[in-house]
Amino acid sequence: MTDISRADICVVAIAECFRGDGEIVANPIGTIPMIGGRLARASFEPELMMTDGEAALIANDEAFRWPNGKVVEYYNPYRSMFDVVWRGRRHVIMGATQIDPFGNQNFAAIGPDYAKPKTQLLGFRGAPGNTVNNATSYWIPNHSPKVFVEKVDVVTGVGWDRAAAAGRGATEFFDLRLVVTNLAVLDFSGPDHRMALRSVHPGVSVEEVVAATGFELVVPADVPTSRQPTEEELRLITEVIDPDDLRHTEIP
């Protein structure tokens, strides 16, 4: 059996985010998320639908290359994507430049003054709409106190506390689930949906994760280790989904 890398563990952790989702659009954004989503569909979650990153939902197993062409199962331009999102038939995995203990996310701008930010980033993108309409998880490849902060500078994606404060319009379909990082998997099972440690990746200690988190993390008495890929999953990852080894460009 091939050596299992941290990237492989992350791919499996991402795949696990989609377990039980059934016939919805799995929309993992980024390299490892895309590979993880494809792995879920190619193994235990076969009903998932996935995009090609452009305007089609495609049925192929491969994540990035389609050597035998794309198998398109639906034409899905951006306008149709909002129909999917606002109907709630989607689970998105977004990135975050900052995330706080209740899962409020920021990737718009860094700094105390939004009118003149220290660092201008992407903008709000679809984060406000995603988080109050469909299932949301996050992928953070650089778990550090700069990302995991007590308070985000701008709330783009909505967290548990802000959703509750905004009322029923925000909470009815609110479904913020998991945060997968290069070190661990986190969920919101703490008091008042505070972020909690769900598992640490093999070779990572609980202390390491706590030190890399800039706020008080809820740590259960027993923290399990994130699971390894099965042999069949490893074959799918290395031979079918990511033969170009792009996952190791993100997590070496």
Add this chain to the structure above:
Amino acid sequence: MTDKRISEEGVVAQLESGMTIGIGGWGSRRKPMSIIRAIARSGLRDLTVVSFAGPDLGVLCATGKVRRAVYPFVSLDSIPLEPHVRAARQAGLIEDEPWDEGMFLLGLQAAAWRVPFLPTRVGLGSDLPRLNPRLSSVRSPFDDDLELVAVPAFELDAAICHLNRADLRGNACFLGPDLYFDDLMLSAARSRRFISVERVVPTAALVEEAGTELRLRVNRMMVDGVVERPGGAHFTSCVPDYERDEAFQRSYAAAAKTPEAWAEFRASWIDVSEDDYQHKIGQRQVGERASL
């Protein structure tokens, strides 16, 4: 039959400083760059730019045309962050009106349908209501009594899009994977609605060019002027006519590093006529092919 053909300068002549201008395309895809360059060369200023933004907003920021940016994101796609917009934002040079990208669709749709607002959940709980003073809230008049965000109609003074083909009356089609929101952008303006296209063809040839009538998504009621400009979206992508010019985009992005670099880029690629620009691009691409 009205021939709506017009030049980039003809478009600029109908615009005024202080106007709110919607720009079609998405990120660094199918942007009406030849008209953007003409605006950048003009005396126009204090524009409010409404866009799923990419280098359209970047060029206009870098040339000092923008008072206010109204956008859900700004990206060059293959280069995630737009360096010229970042520079303008971080220097506090432009006003910033943030939107969610789906909410943006509702603002355009409300204007197109002539209703003052459309309701949505989008924005609830986020910082959009705090940072975007145009958003308001609305309570459902029905039994659910739900409190929602009211997205106001975008009132555009002008709209500018780039399509693949059009006839001289303004019927147009997209040939790439996605129309984006170009039809709504053009429908959200009452007048001054301009498209640039790769090629003007006879009306009878539109369906054949598009392969199907399903791609004929812009009609002449939505268009006041047609600019025929092959390469008009360069350096953004305009598939299947051409892909994004990644090498050129990289040099555009690198020009944000110093004022000197920008001055040089501007002199070479903006403060030149569009004919000269296209000629130089052609030569550059021949040179790149030769060096392969």
